[in-house]
Amino acid sequence: MNTDLFAIPRPGLRWIPVWRRNFLVWRKLAIPSVLGNLADPLIYMLGLGYGLGGLLPQVGGVSYVSFLAAGTIVSSTMNAATFEALYSAFSRMHVQKTWDAILNTPLSLDHVLAGELVWAASKSLLSGLAILLVIAALGLTTSPLALWVIPVIFLTGLAFAAMGLIVCALAPSYDFFMYYFTLFITPMMLVSGVFFPADQLPAAVHAVASWLPLAHAVALARPLLLGNVPQDVATHVAALLAISVIAFGLANVLTRRRLLK
């Protein structure tokens, strides 16, 4: 047991029963859960894409709805991972005390957090994948390169799940999450190139925005959907991985401080 606050997490593979616990709950509500995750972003994508898109010339060299497809996938992935790591994980940690029950078994907090991290990323993978399928079915992507979006979705989910677990560890109540959404998630959606090319922004904002995790995800997913190899693949992948690792480490420290005192 790492009761030492700053010990490196050593989850091994014992996090799997925690992941399976969450999966078993999800399985009971799988269809409404997938439909719920699918409907909202698709309405936005199709509404804006065809409605607003009809008024626009090409955006980034393609039709607006094709431009919007990649942003829709990664932003719904972000939302799914964030919701799971905030509201759902907080319910299990603070309200239902599910984590307390698990900590009385041979599992430690390292295992619980790793299970929650991979679970939130898995759930966001399903969410992103469902949208990718619809996009492919609509003929908005035709290149086999689009399959590479699948690992991008998972990696994006990991990064946002890890960041979400930090917020979860700090939250006194559900209301706290509103700050994270209004101060971080929503502005990030607007400056990361989801709805319009980020180079439309003032140069200073664009420079800062290109460091954001969602911007890296967009930079990978958009070219792949359009059948091109993204530029600076290694940089974007490394950035998302680094965010995942650092955020997860910090989430471990903060959660230990909260629960193992």
Next chain:
Amino acid sequence: MATLKLADALCVRGLRKRYDDHEVVAGIDFNVPSGTCFGLLGPNGAGKTTTLRCCLGLTTPDAGQITLNGHAIPQDSEAARERVGVVPQFDNIDPDFTVAENLLVYGRYFGIKDSIIRARVPDLLDFAGLGGKESARIQTLSGGMKRRLTLARALVNDPDIVFLDEPTTGLDPQARHLIWERLKQLTARGKTLILTTHFMDEAERLCDRLAVLDHGHLVTEGEPRELIAAHIEPQVVEVFGDEAAAWAHSRGTLGERLEVAGDTAFFYCRDVAPLLAALADAPSLRYLHRAASLEDVFIKLTGRELRD
């Protein structure tokens, strides 16, 4: 079994735990021999739950050594918990699952195969008086049933040692008696029980040994009968009524010790005859004559003031 020296299931030496500038556990020592039931008593805030958390390796003590089932805690607590069951103070059963799914999912945390857990479920539920409730949803269970499910869940890994933090708080008498009976069956099967409670009748019935914790210190430790004999006069007469307090103060010498709380006077006596004779002359007062109990010891050692 006098020839067989059993190892201690739990050994605590010099345990200290401080939160900010408040020392919640202030240097305590105790041993729990295998196969016995040990009770940790104390008012609210005495440090009972913190002591249990330290013993399970869920928090690092500031000082002291703990050995649980032969494992050093907290260093080796994950291995120690393989053979331990826990009934926490507040039920944390998974509300999203049925009764049987709760046991299945919990058993997986111990690395037990699904087929083995499924085979154990009927026996566990029978033991907890929940036979046939496999597919019941948690929301349909009463408070007593949830508590019993928590007990069944704590036994899913067939533990050697079971920790129970206030196992019967909030239960009605029927549910409480059922839990007591089951806990006795567990000790009869050779399991070690470590429980906290502030119900003295519970402690007196179940525990082979107990310790009273107050303000982070162990105030006393021993067998229930032994503690009553050591700390308190054998007879108690409770006198109540509007004039009881005034009456008692004027006749305080009729008992070895007198305590007045509200409109009740407690006389602690070795010989009650003179007091009962005096009471016969005071028909307006009602009284209760009884043997001294663990509760009297508890109140004597920890005082009558409310704890929050």
